[in-house]
């Protein structure tokens with residue numbers, strides 16, 4: 001258990017660091033773009049809303065940095081992330097609330113599936129080194145060098161159109177009322193298919209390469225030779241001895257790489273106009289909507305931390321050496 | 327090097343990009359921003375990659391944009407590599423809480439999603455230029471390499487010759503510079519190449535969502551205009567294909583160099599596993615038939 | 620010849636293919652009889668492990684078997700050649716007839732699976748119809764053989780000491796009651812006390828179960844007590860083979876003599892400890908003639924250009940001893 005506790009403490013520290021970066025960035029950088037935006041919208045904002053933006057961006061010059069920090073943390077704990085300018089006058093928290101489920105559904109699920117497929121393919125590629133499986137390597141290298149969003153652009157150009165099965169954008173047919181009925185769910189699936197495949201193609205190749213290299217490394221361990229010497233079936237040696245051990249570094253690599261991957265996948269949402277956090281971030285950048293940008297950064301960081309914690313739990317279940325002896 | 331075709335191919339391709347980065351503006355047939363009456367034309371002998379909705383020459387845009395891409399990649403790569411060596415090697419060499427603290431710092435930076443962080447920093451900057459973008463990317467993306475270097479340094483520190491140098495009273499920085507760093511060259515090089523790749527993709531991504539050097543061109547700005555002018559809906563494939571392929575080729579070149587380094591560092595990945603019709607397999611040593619030997 | 624169980628004939632093993640291949644085992648011929656312990660000794664790099672893994676075809680790439688025969692005589696009088704088996708046959712043969720204990724058993728156990736799983740999966744692979752209950756019972760029995768209590772079945776390898784892991788590997792080797800057990804320096808990583816314990820357990824088990832052992836080590840003094848016969852390897856060749864008492868008393872090859880002087884004798888006559896000057900040969904540039912001659916205190920002109928053949932030395936009664944040295948012309 002101490003392993004998980006340690007990790008948990010680390011994630012708390014990281015979350016705190018992310019919050020602090022968020023606090024410091026607007027204060028360190030000269031110019032008060034937020035002030036300008038507030039001035040423009042002043043007439044339509046309640047005094048509380050203005051107050052909360054003042055706390056978030058350090059516009060109250062009468063407070064010391066320490067005081068600002070205390071107020072800032074207090075406000076975050078209440079879940080107040082300020083008002084969004086793009087979606088005026090919705091609070092940032094509400095805006096993120098509408099985007100988050102779509103992102104978790106699309107990016108979260110495809111990332112996990114991509115990892116699973118890539119690991120499985122990498123297992124075979126590493127095991128059958130020196131055979132046809134080696135041809136996968138140049139292809140996957142090329143694919144993994146393409147930015148996610150560009151692949152999305154190509155997919156749209158090639159596969160969508162007025163007569164196509166695939167819609168070019170959005171998360172569901174306009175005019176449908178969200179709910180748990182077949183028509184809606186079917187439409188959601190149809191709209192997410194192409195973005196999902198785009199993410200899968202780009203992310204799978206990285207996992208194939210790393211799992212293949214781990215398989216090659218693990219295959220020369222003594223216990224794999226012992227497994228062969230025991231006359232076990234090829235399948236059992238590959239799965240229970242080689243892949244089972246090669247998986248461990250891949251899982252920790254997965255946790256570490258999440259921070260990198262999420263950035264790329266969010267971009268796919270932009271290309272497909274998929275109404276998740278990535279699209280909102282894009283809109284926020286375009287409109288210089290700082291409260292929304294910062295809110296999205298915080299939420300993405302927290303989600304990645306949570307995903308990391310889940311990966312740690314998985315690692316714990318996979319590697320007996322991290323479990324407490326007894 | 328000759329025995330490492332992957333690395334060689336990668337380096338050759340990189341060389342081409344560097345030459346284009348230097349000479350691109352002179353080679354470009356048009357001013358990339360100059361408008362003309364040739365609106366949205368497909369590739370032709372006059373405009374190799376076609377034109378934009380304003381009649382700008384896309385070939386010139388891609389060519390001129392190479393400089394910004396290579397510049398940001400190189401600067402960010404150098405900044406991140408220097409930082410990662412400082413943090414990674416120090417934290418690996420120092421024992422006790424100082425080392426642990428630095429290692430925790432790099433783990434924090436590793437877990438925080440890099441691209442959103444870069445976005446909030448660059449878009450808060452009063453003005454964005456290639457240099458500020460490169461610095462932001464460099465300052466936020468050193469953590470992965472620092473982690474790798476720390477692990478390597480930890481294991482090097484226990485080697486005999488390092489212990490011996492310490493026993494003879496050599497100063498810490500001499501040991502680090504003369505005993506440890508030379509043994510980390512391959513790891514540092516591979517980290518540099520990896521960071522350059524990340525920086526290039528990040529810069530292009532930033533430009534694609536509208537954060538880029540004011541007035542300058544890079545492959546991401548080309549894609550930004552293509553996207554915002556609905557190039558796809560108008561069937562103008564030539565507007566986004568060349569820039570994307572350029573990214574993919576540059577990325578492949580960098581990956582190839584890194585494969586070469588990996589194989590050099592980890593000999594298990596190297597050995598050819600089949601030759602002369604004999605396939606080498608773990609667990610079933612091949613027996614050469616009389617003719618094959 | 621009913622009492623032979625394993626015959627290696629002209630086995631040559633190399634690393635790599637083509638021009639840059641190095642031959643680590645050259646034309647080795649050895650015979651293992653039923654119930655005997657054959658010791659295989661030689662300096663580090665002399666090719667002992669390569670021979671052991673080459674003849675079982677477990678050598679990792681870039682190892683390849685260049686030629687020769689590895690004949691196994693089954694209990695019902697059939698003879699099979701391990702080098703000519705197809706994959707499926709080889710899988711069936713492995714562990715059932717020839718089991719191995721690896722050099723450095725520390726890494727021989729799969730770190731992420733319980734000891735019981737690793738003991739039972741080999742039984743299941745060879746007796747797919749056995750019940751889970753019977754496999755579990757057998758695993759318990761096997762641990763008892765090597766004096767490990769049954770509650771260790773649920774342990775993971777990292778929870779066991781080095782000595783225990785080595786015992787588990789020995790228990791595992793005996794799981795299918797093989798005719799031959801090949802042990803590659805099974806005790807080198809352990810301290811002397813544990814080493815003794817394991818060796819005596821092993822000796823006792825062999826008495827009881829009657830399997831043959833190929834025991835690889837570079838510590839000749841260990842073999843003197845434990846082995847029936849000893850083969851000495853140098854530069855990938857067997858240079859001398861004899862009953863262990865004979866070899867110990869009157870080593871014929873100067874290399875065997877040097878090896879004996881490299882270790883303090885545990886019993887028998889005291890020898891002056893001198894070791895062997897120089898270092899083992901480079902496989903890429905083997906000296907012409909006898910590979911040992913550059914280091915040999917008794918080298919003659921002939922040693923530099925003609926390689927001696929392994930054979931029964933003249934003057935030796937019987938054919939149970941061979942040597943490859945110009946000092947001892949063969950019949």
Ligand SMILES: Nc1ncnc2c1ncn2[C@@H]1O[C@H](COP(=O)(O)OP(=O)(O)OP(=O)(O)O)[C@@H](O)[C@H]1O
Pocket residue numbers: 634641643661662663664665666667668669670680681682722837902
């Ligand atoms: N993969 C390889 N490629 C080339 N040569 C190798 C390879 N593996 C081993 N060798 C060479 O083969 C020779 C025999 O090695 P081997 O491991 O069989 O020696 P050994 O007698 O078991 O030594 P030790 O007592 O140290 O275990 C050595 O000279 C070694 O350098």
Ligand SMILES: [Mg+2]
Pocket residue numbers: 667668669722803
């Ligand atoms: Mg050995």
